[in-house]
Amino acid sequence: MNKVLRTTHVVTCFLQRTDLDQPQILLVQRSQRVGSYHQHWAGISGFVEPGVTPDEQALVEIREETGLNVDQVHLLRRGGVVEHRDEELGRHFYIHPFLFLVLAPEEIRLDWEATEMRWVKPAELSSYQTVPKLSEAYEAAIKGE
Template sequence: MGSSQSPRPTHVVTCFLLKNAGQAEKVLIVQRSQRVGSYHELWAGISGFVEANVSPEEQAYTEIREEAGLQREQVRLLKRGEVVEYVDEELNRHWYVHPFLFDVLTPEQIKTDWEALAFRWIAPDEIRNYQTVPRLWDAYQSAIKG
């Protein structure tokens, strides 16, 4: 039985980090650990909840620092996509995903935290070959359109 309450609106950021932006570029995907709140072991971008009174853009930089170990100076914001929506009946959440595209200036310095089991640099088209969090490909498409 599903909940009779309407799904809770939840805003999150998803950051797509690129290396070699423009030529044979690769995008970073991370595999979510058992210790995060949802979508265990699925692949995602660098992501997190948008905190109260924080803009999605500020939150994006925070998540990159916490989950990839990169400071603001080590990345460059390329584009911000349109919000991608997804209703998850099981979790009773209405996700509003704010997608961002960043160029990573120091990709060799990425260090993931406890939220990730693994990370990989892949060709962007390969996102579709992975078991990802819902609508990750759509969020990527939105981010690259800007």
């Protein structure tokens, strides 16, 4: 019998920089202090709070986790929702993916949620131990709604 999973909406923001030889996206390694997927690599992400739209939450997470302000990023695309069922956590995740251009990558300052950051080529995503469905979320963000 399937266990009832708690519906959980999250945002995942892919921050892209284009000032290098090839576009790269930011991956952050989740700390032991976050609720799940410790040490896994992820985009900038977080729960969508009640009464807040995913678009608004995306900007909140970027500000909290990187220190970047709204004028230091530019929304390129919003992707279609990617679903992930995690029986162990008892959650049915609805991932809202976003692709942002970072205008000031040198200004990024990580908060407590991540221990490390790396700029990687999107094709390298598969060589990292990532949170579930990160590659699918990235593809959705690239494709757009």
